[in-house]
Amino acid sequence: MDLKHFSFAALVLVVSSGLAIADPLPSWKGTEAKERIIAFVESVTDPASEDYITPADRIATFDNDGCLWTEQPVYFQLLYALDILKQKAEADPSILSSDVLKAAAAGDMEGMMAGGEEGLLEIINVSHGDITVDAFEASAYEWLTTATHPTTGKTYASMIYQPMLELLSYLRDEDFTTYIVSGGGIDFIRAISQEAYGIPPSQVVGSQGNTSYQVVDGVPVLQKDGGISFIDDKEGKPVGIIRHIGQRPIFAAGNSDGDFQMLEYTMAGEGARFGMLVHHTDGEREFAYDRDSHVGQLNRGLDEGPDRGWLIVDMANDWKTIWPE
Amino acid sequence: MDLKHFSFAALVLVVSSGLAIADPLPSWKGTEAKERIIAFVESVTDPASEDYITPADRIATFDNDGCLWTEQPVYFQLLYALDILKQKAEADPSILSSDVLKAAAAGDMEGMMAGGEEGLLEIINVSHGDITVDAFEASAYEWLTTATHPTTGKTYASMIYQPMLELLSYLRDEDFTTYIVSGGGIDFIRAISQEAYGIPPSQVVGSQGNTSYQVVDGVPVLQKDGGISFIDDKEGKPVGIIRHIGQRPIFAAGNSDGDFQMLEYTMAGEGARFGMLVHHTDGEREFAYDRDSHVGQLNRGLDEGPDRGWLIVDMANDWKTIWPE
Ligand SMILES: [Ca+2]
Ligand SMILES: [Ca+2]
Structure with missing residues (x-):
């Protein structure tokens, strides 16, 4: 360890102080x-x-x-849930087992909201369930960084x-x-x-x-x-x-x-x-x-x-x- | 900022490195x-x-x-619960509303254990309930640092x-x-x-x-x-x-x-x-x-x-x- 390193350290400190004063x-x-x-x-x-x-x-x-x-x-997570619900329903239409789920998959916001909190919970259950936490996070990350508003x-x-x-x-x-x-x-x-x-x-x-x-x-x-x-x-x-x-x-x-x-x-x-x-x-x-x-x-x-x-x-x-x- | 400080810093670094090598x-x-x-x-x-x-x-x-x-x-937290239960029962014996609670307050471990998980839950409810988180933590800290094994x-x-x-x-x-x-x-x-x-x-x-x-x-x-x-x-x-x-x-x-x-x-x-x-x-x-x-x-x-x-x-x-x- 020699003094050259300390000179460099001093420089870093001075620069850092400068940044701290910046907005x-x-x-x-x-x-x-x-x-x-x-x-x-x-x-x-x-x-x-x-x-x-x-x-x-x-x-x-x-x-x-x-x-x-x-x-x-509307909350991004709800938009994510609707996209996933649509994807799942394309593969297996039988998952749309209620009016709320059918409305949600069809993009009928009013029909979806008519189900109240219970309806939203149903959408969350179908779109967010039956998946590992790791796979869910990968899916959410993919959607957040590629789907558009x-x-x-x-x-x-x-x-x-x-x-x-x-x-x-x-x-x-x-x-x-x-x-x-x-x-x-x-x-x-x-x-x-x-x-x-x-x-x-x-x-x-x-x-x-x-x-x-x-x-x-x-x-x-x-x-x-x-x-x-x-x-x-x-x-x-x-x-x-x-x-x-x-x-x-x-x-x-x-x-x-x-x-x-x-x-x-x-x-x-x-x-x-x-x-x-x-x-x-x-x-x-x-x-x-x-x-x-x-x-x-x-x-x-x-x-x-x-x-x-x-x-x-x-x-x-x-x-x-x-x-x- | 002058070099004296860096000499001191160097000393600190050397001493730290020395410690890191220690066991x-x-x-x-x-x-x-x-x-x-x-x-x-x-x-x-x-x-x-x-x-x-x-x-x-x-x-x-x-x-x-x-x-x-x-x-x-037995788990320290259970010993804490028993001490608190006894304190509370001294102030108000009516809280001992079940055989398990009576056994616990009397220090009858067998009678207490006879209540199984439900009995332990009862003890926890009475000893850990009806208190703010802050007051509970203060009580637990006091007990952990003064009561003896x-x-x-x-x-x-x-x-x-x-x-x-x-x-x-x-x-x-x-x-x-x-x-x-x-x-x-x-x-x-x-x-x-x-x-x-x-x-x-x-x-x-x-x-x-x-x-x-x-x-x-x-x-x-x-x-x-x-x-x-x-x-x-x-x-x-x-x-x-x-x-x-x-x-x-x-x-x-x-x-x-x-x-x-x-x-x-x-x-x-x-x-x-x-x-x-x-x-x-x-x-x-x-x-x-x-x-x-x-x-x-x-x-x-x-x-x-x-x-x-x-x-x-x-x-x-x-x-x-x-x-x-
Ligand atoms: Ca908010
Ligand atoms: Ca353990």
Whole structure:
């Protein structure tokens, strides 16, 4: 070991410091939203600050649909389920054993929605069941990276929000651990979470189907059996967090009333806290919806969020770009 | 920034390298067990080895009772449950509403065991229910660090295995992520996991009781409601692993047939793998038990493990010490 190496190390350190001073959120406009996020992160990471929080406690949780990626015209996972259902029905029409399944395979959204939650569960059971977790994740990954969105023509995997990617990276650079806490299925999100968000499978919390361990012809597999064992939405989000992470977050981001309890729980902890809701205000570049939307409905969060100190991010005014270019 | 700092850095590096060459498992005797563990770790961490495995895939899972700490005369968590039951019954004798609960509170082990699994569930419900997760963890921590073991007189928290602590540290030093995957309750283990093992709450997988989110007088709490929602044992261990970690481990350690499926699943993956069972052979220093034990029964693992390439650790012959001095 000689001093040449240390000179190189010094150079790396200087360059790193330079980068740290650079804008961590370049796709965010210079509005109050960006200022508040940066002020929070700086206050909890500065050892001299009274708000300082140790890295082990820097837990940040993010909703997925409508917070990290688009959720219109309907949740991507439902579009995936419909595509798989159609494929399976072509091979074996007898699987369409109910009106809801027939409507779904025919693309009749109204007929499908008429079945309510039970109908959706039926669609999920047929499209997500009878497959190993590994094979399901491979199928979901394939679909997310090749199938295209009905209005943008982009792949689903490319409809993640650039400003949120920067926020995830910024937090991780500041020694936060970033989790997804989603109403969507855990296996579906894990198929792409590392590649799309830099979030490993162990840091994805989501709704869960029944899964069993089986040894088939001497090969151990984890099998998706259909049915839902846990719904990670509304009151389920804090439950999912305590089950999976075992610690209260200090930062939580969502976009709908399904995130209300996650933000409420996060903000009720001691010390500095940050809660934010992404408000879909940008009908030109993305989709504009809130109180009356059939997905991502946001009422209570808009009514109570500001008084509770939650940041309401205005996509049209706070974000320079929506998706990665 | 000047060169003086780099000289200091060089010193630190040299000292660190020195430590890395030192024995990583000083409480293990120089037997085949230790050689096999070190050979495995070196082969998967050496970038030049054909068995090299990237740090993101270096997942190691450890059973807790009988693998990381003692489980005799009976699981520590059951002893905790009995102590809490007695405390609660002193304050309100009417909670002893069944023969099993009366037997348990009276310390009548046979009467208690006569109730079978349902009886144990009743004891868990009464002792572990109607409390917030936070309060439960505080209570479990207090008990683990102050109550003492009936035969050793040590605190339960001090009856962790020194050789296994060294193994956990060694693996983490080599960029493994270490998880507990236990049939015991997740909240009970999390109460002490960071302090005892250096394992944060997010890396504890265990059996789970029903938990609900409630806002009580304006304060959000996570409440333990009694009942069991997931049993992380036998076939449940690979299920718990895929739910929680989302990746197959490359290293798994256990001590009973409750770990069989975890080791089977781990070893069936592609590439280099390591499975080990701690065999309780040391009646002098700890407890000797295997095939006929009422806790930690080990039959199939002894019969099939060696042929499957699993390491059977002989506590009497492979370990210099049992608990930290
Ligand atoms: Ca959402
Ligand atoms: Ca065990």
